Amino acid sequence: MAADTPAMAVLWGRTSTPRRGPKPTLSVETIAQAGIRVADADGLAAVTMQRVAQELGVTKMALYRYVPGKVEMVALMTDVAIGAPPADRAGRQAGGPAWRPRLETWATRMYERFSAHPWALEATVGARPIGPNEVAWLEEVAAALADTPLSGAETLDTAAALSGQVRMVAQQAAAYGADSPEQSLLATLGAVLAEDEDRFPAVAAALADTAGATDQALDFGIQRLLDGVELLISRR
Structure with missing residues (x-):
């Protein structure tokens, strides 16, 4: 994706603060957090400019002063939700590589x-x-x-x-x-193999050896x- 797209400009802070209209009262961080709350509650498909605007108590048109559209909105949400990488760089293990x-x-x-x-x-x-x-x-x-x-x-x-x-x-x-996921899969396999263990002896043997290892x-x-x-x- 080109570095000069609107989404990249918003993500990397290369857009200017809106100069026309009312004094800006939002930030892209605040908007992203509102979108995250919507997505956490109802999934990504629920994220629309209108829904996020309602979450923030502003009009949809007000959002467009900061974020051009849903593509940019989702990009912002993703970067904010993932956040910065772990700051704790676990030290060298005894005798192991750093x-x-x-x-x-x-x-x-x-x-x-x-x-x-x-x-x-x-x-x-x-x-x-x-x-x-x-x-x-x-x-x-x-x-x-x-x-x-x-x-x-x-x-x-x-x-x-x-x-x-x-x-x-x-x-x-x-x-x-x-x-x-693992326990659910093992439970399903256990139910199947209860009657068909002879057909899948290797799987049955592996399943029998999973105690405490899920x-x-x-x-x-x-x-x-x-x-x-x-x-x-x-x-x-």
């Missing part, structure tokens, strides 16, 4: 942000304007891996792989709501991805 705990924290905090605002999963797909907070998350990965022998492409791919794991688990969690998909995936990155770094 980059690994930083990326563990990065991934788990990203999961927490998506879990708090599930609509952001839908809003962050495909070509779209990207704000400074999202770039700051990418900066954190690049900074963590800066002293490793990974190439720039490998560093960006590491960020993409971790983000993909986080998004996958967060999407499943959002779809199941209050229920545990709800670990997020951490398991993160750790195995980082194991691979660590192995690649050590081979260099």
Whole structure:
């Protein structure tokens, strides 16, 4: 997406304060927070200029003085909802590389942000304007891996792989709501295998060995991805 689009201008603070009409009483941050409240309550589809204006107690036309339209509104909401990356750069683990705990924290905090605002999963797909907070998350990965022998492409791919794991688990969690995705799946499999265990003996054996090992998909995936990155770094 071009850097000179209205959405990018709003996201990066490159628009001027409205000069005509009444004295400005809103900020793009306030408008984004109102949109977030709507999306948190009723989903992304419920976010319209009219609905956000009602949330703020202003007219729809008043919003257009700050935000050109819904595309820009959603871009702002997403960047504000995701927020800045974790400031706590977990220190070096005993005998371990400094980059690994930083990326563990990065991934788990990203999961927490998506879990708090599930609509952001839908809003962050495909070509779209990207704000400074999202770039700051990418900066954190690049900074963590800066002293490793990974190439720039490998560093960006590491960020993409971790983000993909986080998004996958967060999407499943959002779809199941209050229920545990893993426990729900295991319960379904248990019901099926009660009558068809002979057809799927390997699955049945794995299922029988899951006691106390559920709800670990997020951490398991993160750790195995980082194991691979660590192995690649050590081979260099």
